[in-house]
Amino acid sequence: MKSLRARLLIAVGGATLLVWAVTAALAYLSARHEAAELLDAQLAQSTRLLLQRVAFEDQRQRSDEGEGEDDEEVTDKFEHDRLNPYVQDQTFTVWRLPGHVLLRTDNAPAMGLLARTGYSDLIEAGRTWRVLSRRDATGRYQVQIAQPTQGRDRAALEVAMRIAGPMAIALPLLIGFIYLAVRRGLAPLNALAGEVARRKPDELAPLDADDTPPEASPLVAALNDLLARIAGTLDNERRFTADAAHELRTPLAALKVQAQVAGMANDEATRMHAIGQVLAGADRAAHLVEQLLRLARLDPLRGPVQMHPCGIEDLLLEAVAALAHLAHEKGVTLSIEAPQPPVMVAGDPEMIAVALRNLVENAVRYTPAGGRVQVGADCAQGVRLWVRDDGPGVAANELDRLTERFYRGREVTSEGSGLGLAIVRRIAELHGAGLALANRSTGGFEAALVFPSEISRNP
Amino acid sequence: MRILLVEDDALLGDGLAAGLKLAGWSVDWVRDGEAARLALLDQKYDGCVLDLGLPRRDGVSVLKDLRGRGDATPVLILTARDTRDDKVAGLDAGADDYLTKPFDLLELQARLRALTRRAGGQAAPTLTHADVTLDPAARSVTREGQVVTLSAREYALLHDLLAHKGRIRARAELEESLYAWGEEVESNTVEVYIHHLRKKLGSDFIRTVRGLGYVVGDAA
Numbered sequence: 001m002k003s004l005r006a007r008l009l010i011a012v013g014g015a016t017l018l019v020w021a022v023t024a025a026l027a028y029l030s031a032r033h034e035a036a037e038l039l040d041a042q043l044a045q046s047t048r049l050l051l052q053r054v055a056f057e058d059q060r061q062r063s064d065e066g067e068g069e070d071d072e073e074v075t076d077k078f079e080h081d082r083l084n085p086y087v088q089d090q091t092f093t094v095w096r097l098p099g100h101v102l103l104r105t106d107n108a109p110a111m112g113l114l115a116r117t118g119y120s121d122l123i124e125a126g127r128t129w130r131v132l133s134r135r136d137a138t139g140r141y142q143v144q145i146a147q148p149t150q151g152r153d154r155a156a157l158e159v160a161m162r163i164a165g166p167m168a169i170a171l172p173l174l175i176g177f178i179y180l181a182v183r184r185g186l187a188p189l190n191a192l193a194g195e196v197a198r199r200k201p202d203e204l205a206p207l208d209a210d211d212t213p214p215e216a217s218p219l220v221a222a223l224n225d226l227l228a229r230i231a232g233t234l235d236n237e238r239r240f241t242a243d244a245a246h247e248l249r250t251p252l253a254a255l256k257v258q259a260q261v262a263g264m265a266n267d268e269a270t271r272m273h274a275i276g277q278v279l280a281g282a283d284r285a286a287h288l289v290e291q292l293l294r295l296a297r298l299d300p301l302r303g304p305v306q307m308h309p310c311g312i313e314d315l316l317l318e319a320v321a322a323l324a325h326l327a328h329e330k331g332v333t334l335s336i337e338a339p340q341p342p343v344m345v346a347g348d349p350e351m352i353a354v355a356l357r358n359l360v361e362n363a364v365r366y367t368p369a370g371g372r373v374q375v376g377a378d379c380a381q382g383v384r385l386w387v388r389d390d391g392p393g394v395a396a397n398e399l400d401r402l403t404e405r406f407y408r409g410r411e412v413t414s415e416g417s418g419l420g421l422a423i424v425r426r427i428a429e430l431h432g433a434g435l436a437l438a439n440r441s442t443g444g445f446e447a448a449l450v451f452p453s454e455i456s457r458n459p
Numbered sequence: 460m461r462i463l464l465v466e467d468d469a470l471l472g473d474g475l476a477a478g479l480k481l482a483g484w485s486v487d488w489v490r491d492g493e494a495a496r497l498a499l500l501d502q503k504y505d506g507c508v509l510d511l512g513l514p515r516r517d518g519v520s521v522l523k524d525l526r527g528r529g530d531a532t533p534v535l536i537l538t539a540r541d542t543r544d545d546k547v548a549g550l551d552a553g554a555d556d557y558l559t560k561p562f563d564l565l566e567l568q569a570r571l572r573a574l575t576r577r578a579g580g581q582a583a584p585t586l587t588h589a590d591v592t593l594d595p596a597a598r599s600v601t602r603e604g605q606v607v608t609l610s611a612r613e614y615a616l617l618h619d620l621l622a623h624k625g626r627i628r629a630r631a632e633l634e635e636s637l638y639a640w641g642e643e644v645e646s647n648t649v650e651v652y653i654h655h656l657r658k659k660l661g662s663d664f665i666r667t668v669r670g671l672g673y674v675v676g677d678a679a
Binding site for chain 2: 246247249250251252253254255256257258260261264265266270273274277280281284408
């Protein structure tokens with residue numbers, strides 16, 4: 001991609017040069033034409049004067065000397081006046097008709113009496129001549145004035161050059177001004193580039209949009225948008241790291257305290273209990289780390305999900321099987337309502353399985369003993385994978401915060417990582433699916449993954 | 460000496476309760492802010508270990524409520540929030556000390572000992588009366604420089620009486636100090652332990668104030 005400046009210079013400079021050349025050519029042609037007309041008019045005037053003069057002189061001579069044929073040929077030499085381009089060599093021959101040469105300049109080309117009057121071009125002795133022949137009104141005299149075309153051309157060229165000369169000087173000036181104008185016009189862009197280049201990596205404040213020309217403002221707006229998104233992502237990452245460190249503190253504190261209790265305990269029962277707690281704590285910390293890594297791997301900047309057809313029934317069964325043990329321990333009934341006929345959605349089966357598992361785990365955890373958790377799907381609007389429980393539900397003012405990382409309900413004392421729903425939401429986003437969290441009108445809570453559409457069994 | 464432990468994390472709470480019991484405290488453990496508020500209303504504690512991020516009611520709110528009532532129970536905040544602003548906010552809300560997780564159990568025990576000692580208006584780290592010295596850090600009792608071996612309950616009872624030297628302690632107060640929630644209080648246990656202590660420390664070391672309770676030293 002060529003620089004804007006080069007493009008502008010080439011386009012504007014090229015156009016200027018072209019227009020200039022055409023103008024110069026036209027000026028030359030019209031100057032030539034004008035010069036030719038002028039010189040022709042000069043010829044015409046000369047012939048008229050000559051004819052009048054010749055007729056008058058001839059008449060007088062003849063009346064003085066009778067009707068004798070004694071005319072000597074008068075030859076004459078005209079001096080050149082080189083100062084004026086319009087002063088040209090003029091040679092002429094004057095006849096008294098029918099064929100007597102009255103007067104002839106010595107440099108006149110050898111040419112006979114032309115039958116035709118008017119302008120003509122003649123080649124004689126390797127030179128071209130412009131000839132005007134004219135008869136006087138009585139038809140007794142004919143004048144033929146010849147002018148070498150070389151001189152005429154030189155005159156035309158000189159005139160043309162006098163017009164084109166200033167234009168030739170104007171051209172480099174014009175190009176210079178264009179160059180300066182382009183430079184000046186593009187200066188705000190350079191300033192903008194400089195401002196971006198000077199920034200430190202963490203300087204993510206938006207660029208000043210007021211200072212930029214309207215042409216560049218879409219670019220500035222796009223840049224500012226990008227800067228804002230980068231700032232958001234960075235902020236998110238920083239907060240995430242801080243939150244993660246914070247969240248690891250409690251399990252670490254528990255591990256340390258339990259280990260110290262095990263060391264200090266003076267009876268076997270206390271020691272064994274503490275050691276058991278250390279192991280449980282290690283498991284919990286490991287689970288938290290695993291969830292953190294999972295969330296980090298679900299980073300949307302890492303690229304799109306590999307989509308595969310996923311059988312809903314298998315996913316539901318897998319989630320229920322994974323949580324059957326916990327449900328049994330808690331005395332919660334876990335059941336499944338697979339859709340008929342079988343339904344498939346496009347997605348990453350492992351991710352969808354993780355999401356479903358998290359939803360079922362939440363439901364089982366927050367449902368009191370004797371409660372009931374159902375897992376199922378329906379295809380009324382897209383594909384809804386839902387998990388319903390008949391637990392206490394969630395306070396209305398907490399619904400929006402449920403998917404925040406490390407958010408735990410106000411009323412909840414739970415051992416979860418606080419990341420489950422954040423992971424589910426991220427997975428939903430990556431699949432273009434929705435996560436619907438709501439209390440059920442009949443009591444309890446429903447969490448649903450809503451995929452925009454199902455795919456047919458045999459694609 | 461009886462401590463209220465407020466910690467919502469099951470694993471940490473369990474470890475802290477065990478660790479503080481090992482140091483000779485009787486421990487009541489609650490897992491949310493509201494329960495903590497009610498417990499502090501209901502019972503006079505010698506100290507409180509308070510987490511800040513709690514369900515149902517934030518730790519700072521519990522603390523403000525406590526101080527708002529003019530209750531001077533020593534409170535040690537135990538939290539994962541470790542910025543300067545958090546510490547300032549916690550201490551300004553009325554906390555006496557601040558520990559961030561993860562922490563050392565021995566340090567927590569020592570800080571609690573210091574807090575309860577200062578709350579009792581006592582400067583020296585050991586408690587002394589007549590020829591008997593009790594060292595809470597070492598959990599040891601000496602009489603005329605000779606180590607006296609006491610059971611956990613005997614030690615706790617002696618600690619309570621020495622900490623409240625010169626004040627009459629009712630039997631009910633001593634029972635509350637000795638037993639955490641859920642521990643069965645047998646009848647006459649206080650009398651039994653007093654009897655044991657008198658045998659080991661001298662019959663006139665603990666005096667009975669008829670109809671009121673027991674006292675070490677001269678009743679004010």
